Amino acid sequence: MIDFDGKCALITGAAQGIGAATALEFANHGADIVLADIDEAGAKRRATEINELTGRRAIGVFCDVASDDALKAVLSKTITEFGRIDILVNNAGIIRKGGILDLDTDDFDAVLNVNLRSYFALTQLAARKMVEAGEGGAVIMMSSLNAVLAIADQLAYVTSKGGLQQLTKACALGLAEHNIRVNAIGPGSIMTDILKVVMDDDVARKKILSRTPLGRVGDPDEIARVAVFLASHYASYITGQTIFPDGGRSALNYTVPVAE
Ligand code: NAD
Numbered sequence: 001m002i003d004f005d006g007k008c009a010l011i012t013g014a015a016q017g018i019g020a021a022t023a024l025e026f027a028n029h030g031a032d033i034v035l036a037d038i039d040e041a042g043a044k045r046r047a048t049e050i051n052e053l054t055g056r057r058a059i060g061v062f063c064d065v066a067s068d069d070a071l072k073a074v075l076s077k078t079i080t081e082f083g084r085i086d087i088l089v090n091n092a093g094i095i096r097k098g099g100i101l102d103l104d105t106d107d108f109d110a111v112l113n114v115n116l117r118s119y120f121a122l123t124q125l126a127a128r129k130m131v132e133a134g135e136g137g138a139v140i141m142m143s144s145l146n147a148v149l150a151i152a153d154q155l156a157y158v159t160s161k162g163g164l165q166q167l168t169k170a171c172a173l174g175l176a177e178h179n180i181r182v183n184a185i186g187p188g189s190i191m192t193d194i195l196k197v198v199m200d201d202d203v204a205r206k207k208i209l210s211r212t213p214l215g216r217v218g219d220p221d222e223i224a225r226v227a228v229f230l231a232s233h234y235a236s237y238i239t240g241q242t243i244f245p246d247g248g249r250s251a252l253n254y255t256v257p258v259a260e
Pocket of ligand 1: 012013014015016017018019036037038039063064065066091092093094114142143144145186187188189190191192193194195
């Protein structure tokens with residue numbers, strides 16, 4: 001049994017999508033939750049839902065992860081409210097379209113700040129608290145299959161996700177002696193709001209499914225459960241890894257037939 005009773009999980013980008021599903025799944029397994037998001041109303045709404053559904057304490061907090069002050073504030077709020085932090089899920093992510101010939105440098109900075117720099121900065125703040133408490137902990141980075149597969153006109157996004165693999169490894173090595181495990185999840189195509197729109201387009205749907213051996217896109221719950229596993233004692237000997245829940249996509253060389 002995975003039981004996080006008495007433990008506190010801080011999850012960024014938790015107002016919707018994979019982050020919201022992850023917050024609920026951790027609460028289902030007994031954790032108290034801090035949902036941090038730039039969408040404060042969404043985070044608070046989701047926190048109320050989680051509290052009603054699971055009976056666990058959950059609070060929604062405003063946090064723009066691109067701001068160091070906001071990261072310090074959210075960590076201090078976590079400690080004030082719950083007295084501890086045991087699990088950190090860095091999940092907030094943005095995209096800005098553009099490739100090597102046309103990507104604006106401001107857009108590159110914006111994506112790298114949210115998707116990579118904030119993961120480093122918040123992990124540092126949380127890990128210092130975990131080390132101080134001396135009870136170990138778990139950090140999870142929400143990466144992507146694009147950590148290893150590139151898209152030409154998503155240069156900033158794929159660069160940020162590639163960087164997360166090495167950040168994960170370096171953090172895992174640096175925190176191993178404190179029994180703080182650091183792992184990443186690299187989802188394939190997951191049915192969040194953006195993908196729902198894409199999947200309504202038949203050509204785009206076929207393109208996605210032709211590279212997905214399991215024949216469907218993933219559900220946010222299927223990523224949330226990997227996060228719970230990685231933070232749990234079932235994963236007690238796993239650190240520094242990126243796990244790819246991608247429906248078999250990274251194992252595929254050519255394409256698979258798609259049902260009409
Ligand atoms: P989403 O857009 O549905 O949710 C992202 C959340 O992050 C939103 O609630 C948003 O308000 C929040 N956010 C954005 N900028 C922020 C900031 N500066 N500070 C705080 N919060 C901020 O996205 P999603 O699909 O749920 O993706 C979540 C993570 O999973 C991202 O890191 C994404 O790269 C990764 N991912 C998603 C997929 C997919 O198919 N959906 C695939 C691979 C990886």
